[in-house]
Amino acid sequence: MTNFQAKQIRELRMRGVGYRAIASVVGLSRDIVRNYCKTHDLDGLATDVRINIKEKMEKGEACLSCGRDLKQPATGRKRKFCSDTCRREWWLHHSDSIKRKETAYYELTCTYCGKEFKVYGNKNRKYCSHSCYVHDRFWRKEEGRAPYIGPSMIKEACYE
Ligand SMILES: [Zn+2]
Ligand SMILES: [Zn+2]
Structure with missing residues (x-):
């Protein structure tokens, strides 16, 4: 115990x-x-x-x-602890579950350069970097590739 x-x-x-x-x-x-x-x-x-x-x-x-x-607030995030002390104490003694959460990485492949990259929490990310996003999205003509017919704006916004 x-x-x-x-x-x-x-x-x-x-x-x-x-x-x-x-x-x-x-x-x-x-x-x-x-x-x-x-x-x-x-x-x-x-x-x-x-x-x-x-x-x-x-x-x-x-x-x-x-x-x-x-007592839950009428709006905003749900509370789990009555005080910061309780929150800190609980997390201190549940570091195992924190570690488990930290391994929630997704291994993805960059749509532009094909490099594999890891991302935490957001598996909708398509690019390993901002520069790949810009290339794929805006430099297609210059690079002689087919025009961008890419995914919805929502997914697009996930690059960063
Ligand atoms: Zn408490
Ligand atoms: Zn890339």
């Missing part, structure tokens, strides 16, 4: 969340959670509230880190 998991167990338990719900949030078995609470004077505190905290977290109704209720 990591310090972070221990802290999460403590915080959720103090709010009255049941062992099973805590277990599903921190990713440990219910027995481990229960044993931890018993050995840390956390078993008597709670009134085994039957809320599925994990479901609330997924819906954005509870902080992913401490489980406190979240």
